[in-house]
Amino acid sequence: MAPILEIKNLYKNYGSLNILKDVNVSIGSGDFLVLVGPSGCGKSTLLNCIAGLEPISGGSIEIGGQDMTHVSPKDRNIAMVFQSYALYPTMTVAKNITFGMKVRGVEKAEQDIKLAEVARQLQIEPLLSRRPAQLSGGQRQRVAMGRALVRDPKLFLFDEPLSNLDAKLRVEMRTEIKKLHQNLGASMVYVTHDQIEAMTLATKIVVMKGGVVQQIGTPAEIYSKPANLFVADFMGSPAMNLIPAKAKKNGSGYNVIIERAGGEPLVLHEKRTKKLPANVVVGLRPEDIGDAQYRKGRDLHVSSCQVDVVEPAGADTFVLMSLGGKEVTARLHAETGATPGKEIEFAFDMKKLSYFDADTGDRLELQ
Known part of the structure; x- marks a missing residue:
């Protein structure tokens, strides 16, 4: 037609x-x-x-x-x-x-x-x-x-x-x-x-x-x-978190390394196969960073991060932290125990990660 x-x-x-x-x-x-x-x-x-x-x-x-x-x-x-x-x-x-x-x-x-x-x-x-x-x-x-x-x-x-x-x-x-x-x-x-x-x-x-x-x-x-x-x-409100990172080959996958001020870097293990450039931007929607205590799944990366700001919003609570020199927003459960200045465990949904070429800004497709 x-x-x-x-x-x-x-x-x-x-x-x-x-x-x-x-x-x-x-x-x-x-x-x-x-x-x-x-x-x-x-x-x-x-x-x-x-x-x-x-x-x-x-x-x-x-x-x-x-x-x-x-x-x-x-x-x-x-x-x-x-x-x-x-x-x-x-x-x-x-x-x-x-x-x-x-x-x-x-x-x-x-x-x-x-x-x-x-x-x-x-x-x-x-x-x-x-x-x-x-x-x-x-x-x-x-x-x-x-x-x-x-x-x-x-x-x-x-x-x-x-x-x-x-x-x-x-x-x-x-x-x-x-x-x-x-x-x-x-x-x-x-x-x-x-x-x-x-x-x-x-x-x-x-x-x-x-x-x-x-x-x-x-x-x-x-x-x-x-x-x-x-x-x-x-597109999206709040917008997708866009975090500068380094990608290093690790077996069949990659270690995606995100710097943190005054602490050890956050290392995400990307198992999907595709050649990643050394400098990437990691994209992750706020709802794909959750409270570890409420999230269960095989493709979750759990890591402790320091909370900077807590913004209650009714059914959700938005939590801001600093990763890769950027302010990153997580959308957590309303009953989250997050308080500013304290560390809590966040679950990063690895299936939902997007990668962008840091030089061109274009999306990198993974298998």
């Missing part, structure tokens, strides 16, 4: 400034693609190129198997939800939602059917006679989504649609969008700088930096096997 969206070798330049560099992305029908990265990485520009709001400098864009590279936005069969909602202030909610259909000459009876269907889906039936000024931020967001839904497009495009909402409402609306995607089976492209939003919504994530795609994968792939140090550091 042909991809619903296929971007090939896409470049976008403003004069001599390269904004997007050789972007290649494709998604199947029903996928939820999230473009994520820091401010200025090119994700909104890429979305505008897909929408046809920005002309591209090279490459091609296909939607539903048709080349849309030079097709105007109105003929691309897409619907876009903007950060600002872009609602008409003098029109009622009902008229805001049906306005696009009216312009396209859709019969009044069909407009009414579509409006009723979308209002029910988004639970905005009581709001149809109100104007945007009488709505909360979350209600305006629903109306903007309703206007996109009535078009029944091949592709929905969302440009940071939740960034104007407060934290609690963001979480609620995120759930609404997730439900909407599941119920409609629609194909969506969504831009955000919030990596938690990306992880919870996406079926596929594109991580960008400086106009270059760093990694494309499922949320689980991006989280567990980041392609490089940038992705490892950007």
